[in-house]
Amino acid sequence: MVATLIRTCARFALDFALPPRCAGCGTIVAEVHSFCADCWNKVEFLGESGCRTCGLLLEATEAQTCGVCLAQPPRIARTRAAVAYGDLTRSLAIWLKYGRKVATARTMARYMAPLIQAEGSDPILVPVPLHRARLWQRGFNQSVLVAHELARRLKVRTDPLVLRRLKRTPPLKGMSPQQRRKTVAGAFSVADKSAVAGKTVILIDDVLTTGSTAEACAKALRRAGASRVELITWARVVRPSQLMR
Ligand SMILES: [Zn+2]
Ligand SMILES: [Zn+2]
Numbered sequence: 001m002v003a004t005l006i007r008t009c010a011r012f013a014l015d016f017a018l019p020p021r022c023a024g025c026g027t028i029v030a031e032v033h034s035f036c037a038d039c040w041n042k043v044e045f046l047g048e049s050g051c052r053t054c055g056l057l058l059e060a061t062e063a064q065t066c067g068v069c070l071a072q073p074p075r076i077a078r079t080r081a082a083v084a085y086g087d088l089t090r091s092l093a094i095w096l097k098y099g100r101k102v103a104t105a106r107t108m109a110r111y112m113a114p115l116i117q118a119e120g121s122d123p124i125l126v127p128v129p130l131h132r133a134r135l136w137q138r139g140f141n142q143s144v145l146v147a148h149e150l151a152r153r154l155k156v157r158t159d160p161l162v163l164r165r166l167k168r169t170p171p172l173k174g175m176s177p178q179q180r181r182k183t184v185a186g187a188f189s190v191a192d193k194s195a196v197a198g199k200t201v202i203l204i205d206d207v208l209t210t211g212s213t214a215e216a217c218a219k220a221l222r223r224a225g226a227s228r229v230e231l232i233t234w235a236r237v238v239r240p241s242q243l244m245r
Contacts, residue, residue, distance in 0.1 A: 023107035024088050033107040044084035046236060047115070054211075055079040057238065075218040077228050081208055081236030082111040089235045093206045096142045096234075105142075108206070108234045109149035115232050118156050121200040123230075125151055125158035128205040128217055129188070131168040146234065147204040158204075162195045163188055163217060172212065180212035188217050190224035197225035208233040 020032035024039030035043060050057045051066035054074060058066055083089045096104040116123070127143035135141060144160045151158035167187040172180045190196060201221050203214055208231070218229040 023092065023104065033103070033110045039088060042086070042088045044086060044089075044238075045111070046081050046084055046238075048080070053078060055081065055236070075215060075222060075229060076203075076211070076231045078230040079208070079211065079214075079233075080115040080231070081233045082108070082115060083235050085207060085235040085237045090207075093142075093235060096145065096206060097138070101140070101142070101145060105145035105149045108146050109153055112146070112204075112232055112234060113150055113153050116150065116154060116156070116202060118154050121228070123156055123200040123202045124162070124196065125156060125202050125204050126163050126196075126217075126221070127158070127160050128203055128213060129160070129163050129165040131165045133168050143205050146206065150204065150232075159195055162191055163220065164191050172209065177210050177212065180210055181215070184213050184216040186216075187213075188220040190220050193224040196221055198227050200228045200230070201226045203229060203231045205231065205233045206235070208236040210237075 019028045020030070020034070021027065022029045022036035022039055023033060024035050024042070027036045027038075029036050046055070049055075051069055052064045053069040054066060054076075055078075056066055056068075092104055092108065095101070096108065116125075125147045127141060127147040129143075130138070130141045141160065147158045147160065150156075165187055166189055167184075169183050169187055172183060175183065203217055203221075205214060208214065211231070214231045218231075221229050
């Protein structure tokens with residue numbers, strides 16, 4: 001107990017004593033959990049651009065919603081990613097899993113937070129869960145860290161236990177969208193329906209590729225009575241070539 005307190009104080013003292021460093025390259029910057037000018041230029045920020053529903057980039061048009069979403073509104077009512085998946089933003093996703101975990105989660109949360117519309121809907125942030133075997137291997141779920149930082153920043157609730165991953169799925173890389181959908185079908189279930197019934201649930205994940213995993217989560221959440229499901233991620237694969245690698 002005392003040791004924990006001393007450690008916490010020491011960390012606070014260090015936070016104040018050390019100058020903030022760029023989240024990409026480590027150069028000293030003015031603001032904590034931000035990027036230097038060079039790294040900033042390498043990051044493609046997506047923000048509120050693209051289709052209002054799915055976030056996919058729209059061709060030059062006046063429309064705010066893409067044809068696919070208009071024809072059939074997707075289960076996920078709103079999808080947003082802070083940045084496009086690229087060399088630097090991928091590095092951050094890797095550090096979150098294997099390296100500077102908490103600092104990286106804070107950087108991601110800083111850029112994801114403006115995409116969360118919390119007013120009026122009292123949302124609950126739900127990180128996309130890992131299967132317990134994977135959790136045991138890695139020791140933590142990277143999306144839980146990010147959701148925790150977002151909840152702290154925005155003063156909203158997060159519940160990492162509400163959604164469970166029942167099936168251990170193989171990596172989806174290289175699979176077609178149909179194969180992905182089939183692989184993750186039925187992989188998730190809601191542990192406590194009363195926690196989500198009638199609520200807006202915002203799924204939190206690190207990288208969005210085709211969205212089939214989040215889709216499967218949304219299906220389970222809607223079945224459990226969630227009134228609306230959104231998805232906010234750190235990075236999004238926007239070029240088809242990146243999907244097939
Ligand atoms: Zn930098
Ligand atoms: Zn769309």
